[in-house]
Amino acid sequence: MRSRLRPIDLFALSMRGLFARPFRAVLTSIGIGIGIAAIVAVIGISASGRAALLATLDDLGTNLLRVTPGAGIFGQAADVPEDAVAMVARIGPVEDVTGITIVDATVRRSDFVSKLDTGGLTVVSATPRLLEVIRGDVADGRFLEDGLKAVPVVVLGSTAAERLGIRSVVPAVRVLIGDEWFGVTGILESFPIHPDLDRTVFVSYESAATFLDGKPEPTAIYVRANPLSINDVAEVIPATVAPEAPDTVEITRPSDALVARKAADETLTSLLIGLGAVALLVAGVAIANIMVMSILERRMEIGVRRSLGATRRHIRLQFIVESMALAGFGGLAGVVLGAGITVGYAANRDVMVSIPMAGIAASVGAALALGALAGVYPAVRASRIDPAEAVRR
Amino acid sequence: MESANSNRPVVELSGVSKVYPGPPPVVALDSVDLVVSRGELVAIVGPSGSGKSTLLHVMGGLDRPTSGDVAIDGVDLGALNDKGISGLRAHSIGFVFQDFFLMEGVDAVNNVAEGLVYRGLGRRERRTRAVAALESVGLGHRLDHTPAQLSGGERQRVAIARALIGDPAIVFADEPTGNLDSATSDEIAELFTRLNAGGSTIVAITHDLEFAQRFPRMVSLRDGRTVL
Numbered sequence: 001m002r003s004r005l006r007p008i009d010l011f012a013l014s015m016r017g018l019f020a021r022p023f024r025a026v027l028t029s030i031g032i033g034i035g036i037a038a039i040v041a042v043i044g045i046s047a048s049g050r051a052a053l054l055a056t057l058d059d060l061g062t063n064l065l066r067v068t069p070g071a072g073i074f075g076q077a078a079d080v081p082e083d084a085v086a087m088v089a090r091i092g093p094v095e096d097v098t099g100i101t102i103v104d105a106t107v108r109r110s111d112f113v114s115k116l117d118t119g120g121l122t123v124v125s126a127t128p129r130l131l132e133v134i135r136g137d138v139a140d141g142r143f144l145e146d147g148l149k150a151v152p153v154v155v156l157g158s159t160a161a162e163r164l165g166i167r168s169v170v171p172a173v174r175v176l177i178g179d180e181w182f183g184v185t186g187i188l189e190s191f192p193i194h195p196d197l198d199r200t201v202f203v204s205y206e207s208a209a210t211f212l213d214g215k216p217e218p219t220a221i222y223v224r225a226n227p228l229s230i231n232d233v234a235e236v237i238p239a240t241v242a243p244e245a246p247d248t249v250e251i252t253r254p255s256d257a258l259v260a261r262k263a264a265d266e267t268l269t270s271l272l273i274g275l276g277a278v279a280l281l282v283a284g285v286a287i288a289n290i291m292v293m294s295i296l297e298r299r300m301e302i303g304v305r306r307s308l309g310a311t312r313r314h315i316r317l318q319f320i321v322e323s324m325a326l327a328g329f330g331g332l333a334g335v336v337l338g339a340g341i342t343v344g345y346a347a348n349r350d351v352m353v354s355i356p357m358a359g360i361a362a363s364v365g366a367a368l369a370l371g372a373l374a375g376v377y378p379a380v381r382a383s384r385i386d387p388a389e390a391v392r393r
Numbered sequence: 394m395e396s397a398n399s400n401r402p403v404v405e406l407s408g409v410s411k412v413y414p415g416p417p418p419v420v421a422l423d424s425v426d427l428v429v430s431r432g433e434l435v436a437i438v439g440p441s442g443s444g445k446s447t448l449l450h451v452m453g454g455l456d457r458p459t460s461g462d463v464a465i466d467g468v469d470l471g472a473l474n475d476k477g478i479s480g481l482r483a484h485s486i487g488f489v490f491q492d493f494f495l496m497e498g499v500d501a502v503n504n505v506a507e508g509l510v511y512r513g514l515g516r517r518e519r520r521t522r523a524v525a526a527l528e529s530v531g532l533g534h535r536l537d538h539t540p541a542q543l544s545g546g547e548r549q550r551v552a553i554a555r556a557l558i559g560d561p562a563i564v565f566a567d568e569p570t571g572n573l574d575s576a577t578s579d580e581i582a583e584l585f586t587r588l589n590a591g592g593s594t595i596v597a598i599t600h601d602l603e604f605a606q607r608f609p610r611m612v613s614l615r616d617g618r619t620v621l
Contacts, residue, residue: 004513309483
């Protein structure tokens with residue numbers, strides 16, 4: 001003769017206990033809900049951000065190198081031969097290459113602006129290939145073209161256009177570079193991985209030489225290479241562009257900056273998840289508290305259940321399952337809320353929604369485990385209630 | 394089979410004492426000997442403080458005696474652990490309480506069916522037997538009423554049906570008419586008599602002498618001792 005409680009009946013008992021006081025159940029699970037929502041939202045937003053980053057990297061390619069002859073020991077820039085670009089192009093895995101050269105001139109809206117006021121903008125000579133190599137886009141007008149290379153025209157980076165107060169190439173606008181007027185033929189979209197180029201205005205090598213005393217030697221070279229050989233290419237380049245001082249050549253991979261920024265974001269993400277975990281812990285204590293209170297109120301029920309044949313274990317299980325259900329419902333609500341926040345964020349930022357299922361499963365699992373843990377002490381107390389005492393008037 | 398079982402003891406108490414530790418220690422039961430045989434209908438009477446409730450709890454295994462032996466349906470409770478006594482309560486003992494102790498907001502059938510939940514029976518069988526138990530206490534027409542929709546006497550009948558649903562060897566009733574008026578008490582006494590005629594063994598404790606006098610056997614308790 002043994003007491004037996006079927007699992008389905010155990011579950012039904014616990015649900016009945018929960019729904020007997022629905023308002024209290026809702027209030028109690030709010031804490032868990034908020035904690036889980038915070039964690040899911042942080043995971044979701046971070047994952048969506050990562051998806052957006054991967055899409056950006058995919059779009060821009062991670063196989064771009066930026067080569068700059070750095071400052072030598074005595075501060076002078078290494079001499080880069082005029083034909084460095086052509087020499088780099090001859091390296092096997094290099095797919096595309098182009099150079100830019102900084103021009104010693106300032107760009108101004110008109111001659112009422114002092115020549116010394118650079119506005120933080122740089123004038124650069126470039127080839128029409130540049131936009132293709134770094135995969136930039138034109139927001140308005142056109143980029144430099146071979147047909148216009150002898151004409152004083154300029155293309156503005158996005159920040160440069162903003163600072164010069166130019167929003168469109170129509171109607172025709174001119175800017176003063178050095179002492180020459182240049183017609184603006186294009187405005188570029190901003191570059192996610194070349195923020196320096198946003199603050200730059202581009203002229204052709206030919207017009208730079210004609211009007212601005214521009215030099216042909218490149219100050220920076222952009223190289224697209226086969227992604228599989230990119231490290232080998234990076235090793236060969238210094239000796240190619242500056243055979244006399246290869247150590248002064250600096251090679252960067254602009255996409256690395258994005259990855260690094262993301263890594264910094266991830267530190268913040270871990271911190272936020274940690275805060276969410278603290279919220280969960282507090283919520284767990286609240287559940288334990290409410291369960292203890294609830295058990296004091298339900299002594300009579302416990303006494304009756306014991307008189308009907310419940311063992312101490314049955315009483316314990318009933319309250320642990322009840323506590324788990326309380327936390328589980330809160331957790332589910334939190335997942336829905338957190339997913340909603342993520343979707344809202346993604347829609348707002350126009351990025352892909354990505355909510356990792358493993359993260360959701362883990363957070364609901366954590367809520368259930370927390371519920372079980374929070375229920376242990378109250379459940380043990382409930383099971384120790386003396387049945388004779390509980391049914392006494 | 395009836396006759397073979399009719400004299401078998403269902404409750405055997407020998408030298409049962411219960412002392413609540415002091416200071417000063419309170420002797421609630423003092424060497425009580427009592428035997429209830431199968432098919433009996435027994436009233437235990439006594440003034441309040443005479444130890445009636447303690448006696449009932451000790452007999453039903455809700456409480457353990459300080460000394461002495463208790464056996465239910467031939468099983469010595471002293472040899473059982475808490476789990477074993479719980480099993481015995483699930484299968485062999487039914488309880489009826491003064492305050493009914495029904496689940497609010499739950500209809501009569503499900504309240505009665507709860508009496509079988511710790512036997513591991515399926516929902517459908519519990520329900521079928523609950524309907525039969527409610528019919529046997531004359532509440533076949535109140536199956537889906539919640540406690541709030543029932544009168545006091547009807548609630549106590551639901552509680553009695555819950556105690557009887559598992560067909561226990563013994564039913565203990567603790568002041569079953571304590572919250573009922575005298576007309577309703579008479580109905581409950583009649584119900585007990587009828588259920589007893591149907592084979593149930595029932596022990597009720599009460600301080601209501603009029604109620605107790607309708608029982609074929611009466612045991613008086615005073616200061617923790619049985620009085621003849």
